[in-house]
Amino acid sequence: MASYIARIAERQGLREDEAYNLCVDMLRGAADPIEISAILMGLRVKGEEPQEIRGFVRALRDNAVRVRVGDAIDIVGTGGDGLNTINASTLASIVVASIGVPVAKHGNRGFSSLVGSADFMEALGYPIEHGADVAEELLRLEGYAYLYAPKYHQALKAVAPVRKRLGIRTIFNLAAPLANPANPKIQVIGVPNPNMVKLIYRAVEEIGLHRFAVITGHPGMDELSPSGPSIAIIKRGSVEEITISPKTLGLEEIPINHISGQTREEIIEKGVRGLRGEDKGLTSFIAINAGLALYVAGEAGSIEEGYEKAYREMVSGSAWRKLGRIVATARRLAGLGSG
Numbered sequence: 001m002a003s004y005i006a007r008i009a010e011r012q013g014l015r016e017d018e019a020y021n022l023c024v025d026m027l028r029g030a031a032d033p034i035e036i037s038a039i040l041m042g043l044r045v046k047g048e049e050p051q052e053i054r055g056f057v058r059a060l061r062d063n064a065v066r067v068r069v070g071d072a073i074d075i076v077g078t079g080g081d082g083l084n085t086i087n088a089s090t091l092a093s094i095v096v097a098s099i100g101v102p103v104a105k106h107g108n109r110g111f112s113s114l115v116g117s118a119d120f121m122e123a124l125g126y127p128i129e130h131g132a133d134v135a136e137e138l139l140r141l142e143g144y145a146y147l148y149a150p151k152y153h154q155a156l157k158a159v160a161p162v163r164k165r166l167g168i169r170t171i172f173n174l175a176a177p178l179a180n181p182a183n184p185k186i187q188v189i190g191v192p193n194p195n196m197v198k199l200i201y202r203a204v205e206e207i208g209l210h211r212f213a214v215i216t217g218h219p220g221m222d223e224l225s226p227s228g229p230s231i232a233i234i235k236r237g238s239v240e241e242i243t244i245s246p247k248t249l250g251l252e253e254i255p256i257n258h259i260s261g262q263t264r265e266e267i268i269e270k271g272v273r274g275l276r277g278e279d280k281g282l283t284s285f286i287a288i289n290a291g292l293a294l295y296v297a298g299e300a301g302s303i304e305e306g307y308e309k310a311y312r313e314m315v316s317g318s319a320w321r322k323l324g325r326i327v328a329t330a331r332r333l334a335g336l337g338s339g
Helices: 002-009 016-027 033-046 050-062 088-099 117-123 132-142 154-158 160-166 171-178 195-204 264-275 280-297 303-315 318-333
Strands: 073-077 103-107 144-148 186-190 211-217 230-236 238-244
Touching: 002 033, 016 033, 016 050, 016 154, 033 160, 033 171, 050 171, 050 195, 073 088, 073 171, 073 280, 088 103, 088 117, 088 144, 088 264, 088 280, 088 303, 088 318, 103 117, 117 144, 117 264, 132 144, 132 318, 144 318, 154 160, 171 186, 171 195, 186 195, 186 280, 195 211, 195 230, 211 280, 230 280, 264 280, 264 318, 280 303, 303 318
Parallel strands: 073 103, 073 186, 103 144, 186 211
Antiparallel strands: 211 230, 230 238
16 A cells, blocks of 8 residues: 555556556455545545546446346436536436336435435435345336445445545546446446546546447536536547537527526426426426437437437426336335335
8 A cells, every 4th residue: 555655645647457456455445544545635636547547447346246237328427516406317317218228327325416316216216225136127127227326336335434534526436436337338427527528538438338428518517518518528439529509409508597406305306397398498408418328329310319309208208107117116126115
């Protein structure tokens, strides 16, 4: 540990294999709290590098409870935007599954926001604490499973107290969302500022994804924004670097206060209204993000086409009915009542 700390203090980057071994040592209890704190703070001050993030992702995956599935997509944000918007990536994942693309949605409770994806799913009756066996069967039956990160990344308990005491973003906040235990081959990854887009793109381009996108939206949103321009790097064979604005999709800009909430209850209620197609602005926000996912997955020829498909899926009621089936099947498989 001392040699790693000394090198990081000199602002020297670690190779991917070194970052992997360092992360494994921390996860398996080979580092004390002072060493963990020094490493995490040192990496943050130095600036995490793509190969370091990639090493941590590989270590987290190798120490996670595995979920064995076929091809699937994940739509995930690294968090940290603090905007308290509705859970667009989670809602988009339901729409994408309703259209027929298998989804292994990886997520957690809110830390920088009032409502995380796990809080939202739990509020709608989904049993987030289920294990890998339920997830695998649920994916087979419904083409969707929600993977609650603490259930699968139990090794992170070793660093949790230090992370909590530090109270800042660390390399684990960047790596953990990318370490989906189902190892999906298609991923949409949201980050909260433009400076992180190329960093995360370079980190994930060599971790086995077939297709992926890294995105950030105005004003510092870890999703595509309906309130201003968004930046995306998309890899579906060739690589595209594009700017997406609401006007691209024929939309007027939607104010942030329309898609966000002041309380947990308001955010959940707005999310439900959006998924049910009852509010054009909320539904459009979800559809933009679902549309991108459909494009990345090859289920739409353009983001515009994906947006239209996703929007129709919600206003027709199909996406809301799909969520009902997912929750009912998940509860049955988990041995719970209809709730």
